[in-house]
Amino acid sequence: MHYVLECVECGSEFDDDSLVRCPECGGLLEVALRYDEIEVSRSTFEGRRLGVWAFRELLPVNTDDPVTMSEGGTGLHPCPRLGEELGVRELFVKNEGENPTGSFKDRGMTVGVTKAVELGAEVVACASTGNTSASLAAYAARAGLTCAVLLPAGKVALGKLAQALFHGARVIPVNGNFDDALDVVKKLADEGIVYILNSVNPFRLSGQRTIAYEICLQLDWEVPDAVVVPVGNAGNISAIWQGFLDLYRLGIIDELPRMYGVQAEGARPIVEAIRRGKEDIEPDPEPETVATAIRIGNPVNAIKALRAIRCSGGWAVEVSDEEILSAQRELATREGIFVEPASAASIAGLRKFVEEGEIDADERVVCVTTGHGLKDPETVMEVCELPEPVEPDPETIQRLIAE
Ligand SMILES: Cc1ncc(COP(=O)(O)O)c(C=O)c1O
Numbered sequence: 564m565h566y567v568l569e570c571v572e573c574g575s576e577f578d579d580d581s582l583v584r585c586p587e588c589g590g591l592l593e594v595a596l597r598y599d600e601i602e603v604s605r606s607t608f609e610g611r612r613l614g615v616w617a618f619r620e621l622l623p624v625n626t627d628d629p630v631t632m633s634e635g636g637t638g639l640h641p642c643p644r645l646g647e648e649l650g651v652r653e654l655f656v657k658n659e660g661e662n663p664t665g666s667f668k669d670r671g672m673t674v675g676v677t678k679a680v681e682l683g684a685e686v687v688a689c690a691s692t693g694n695t696s697a698s699l700a701a702y703a704a705r706a707g708l709t710c711a712v713l714l715p716a717g718k719v720a721l722g723k724l725a726q727a728l729f730h731g732a733r734v735i736p737v738n739g740n741f742d743d744a745l746d747v748v749k750k751l752a753d754e755g756i757v758y759i760l761n762s763v764n765p766f767r768l769s770g771q772r773t774i775a776y777e778i779c780l781q782l783d784w785e786v787p788d789a790v791v792v793p794v795g796n797a798g799n800i801s802a803i804w805q806g807f808l809d810l811y812r813l814g815i816i817d818e819l820p821r822m823y824g825v826q827a828e829g830a831r832p833i834v835e836a837i838r839r840g841k842e843d844i845e846p847d848p849e850p851e852t853v854a855t856a857i858r859i860g861n862p863v864n865a866i867k868a869l870r871a872i873r874c875s876g877g878w879a880v881e882v883s884d885e886e887i888l889s890a891q892r893e894l895a896t897r898e899g900i901f902v903e904p905a906s907a908a909s910i911a912g913l914r915k916f917v918e919e920g921e922i923d924a925d926e927r928v929v930c931v932t933t934g935h936g937l938k939d940p941e942t943v944m945e946v947c948e949l950p951e952p953v954e955p956d957p958e959t960i961q962r963l964i965a966e
């Protein structure tokens with residue numbers, strides 16, 4: 564076997580794939596690759612079609628028949644105009660909205676749902692602020708599994724809700740926030756009633772490491788100075804950092820980037836813990852932000868994210884809803900990239916990191932934009948003015964264009 568499951572709290576190792584938490588101490592489990600048993604080099608990956616399964620030697624599955632829809636292989640777009648505006652020499656956007664269901668979650672789900680099938684699970688479930696449910700619903704449909712998704716009632720963007728409903732998931736709105744919903748799913752998973760596919764699932768997060776693998780390959784194996792990631796439940800920033808560590812320990816890259824986390828002002832336990840030098844977070848019981856995807860007060864992967872930010876020499880910052888919405892518009896109008904509000908937090912955060920001197924003007928920076936703008940059309944329409952209809956005559960139209 565080329566991997567084991569390792570507890571991030573007590574360090575115990577297990578080779579039982581049915582585990583989703585440490586049987587010794589209850590801690591989170593992580594896939595630990597056994598680097599000396601993996602024979603890969605840069606050329607192993609180069610000739611392949613870019614995507615999650617291009618890195619199959621680094622994924623913890625034992626099948627040639629994964630549940631897949633060509634996830635990953637997203638663009639790493641140079642953004643010179645926005646870079647100049649924000650004050651960095653080289654800015655790239657890794658646009659995860661280009662995944663099959665429109666968010667980075669698909670990278671995790673292709674691996675997590677493949678593992679669910681391998682383990683013989685029949686019912687898969689998650690709590691979600693929207694994207695996890697949209698992704699799980701799609702992959703469960705493809706695998707023929709029953710899927711249940713618990714959502715904070717009234718707080719999920721319309722596009723995401725439509726996806727979960729239309730893929731045939733059992734959509735269960737709950738009175739409470741995401742953190743309350745996740746507690747319930749974790750309990751059902753502990754009792755063996757469902758197979759959980761939130762980011763407590765170590766196999767799912769292995770798939771998300773491919774964001775780092777792809778960034779390195781797309782930059783011809785050069786490593787960016789800084790990677791900026793929006794943070795909610797904190798699985799993604801931890802997985803991306805672990806992805807860079809994998810390549811480093813395999814001898815494929817010889818440097819590591821600094822990891823920067825961005826949270827919304829109204830949901831910022833990680834930022835507080837970083838600022839105060841704390842080992843763990845203090846949960847926020849009432850998270851609130853327009854970026855509903857990161858409206859999370861008690862991130863389950865907090866310990867891992869704090870380690871990723873600290874060990875890499877990075878930092879964390881909060882941004883206001885206003886800053887998020889204005890960064891969303893800037894990315895759309897200057898670079899043609901339409902992302903949902905949570906994703907734009909990385910751009911708004913970069914502005915602050917540069918202003919605060921955390922990231923230098925001559926550095927190469929990658930901002931990860933995590934979900935497509937069409938997921939949340941309502942938020943966008945609230946800030947756009949829809950012009951009144953006019954008669955279709957050329958003179959009127961010409962006048963309007965010139966205005
Ligand atoms: C669009 C989007 N961005 C960012 C995040 C935050 O990612 P994480 O929870 O892994 O920190 C989420 C949800 O998790 C999301 O849906």
Ligand SMILES: N[C@@H](CCOP(=O)(O)O)C(=O)O
Nearest residue numbers: 691692693694695761762796
């Ligand atoms: N934004 C997430 C929140 C759940 O995160 P997960 O990574 O633990 O599944 C969502 O889309 O639901």
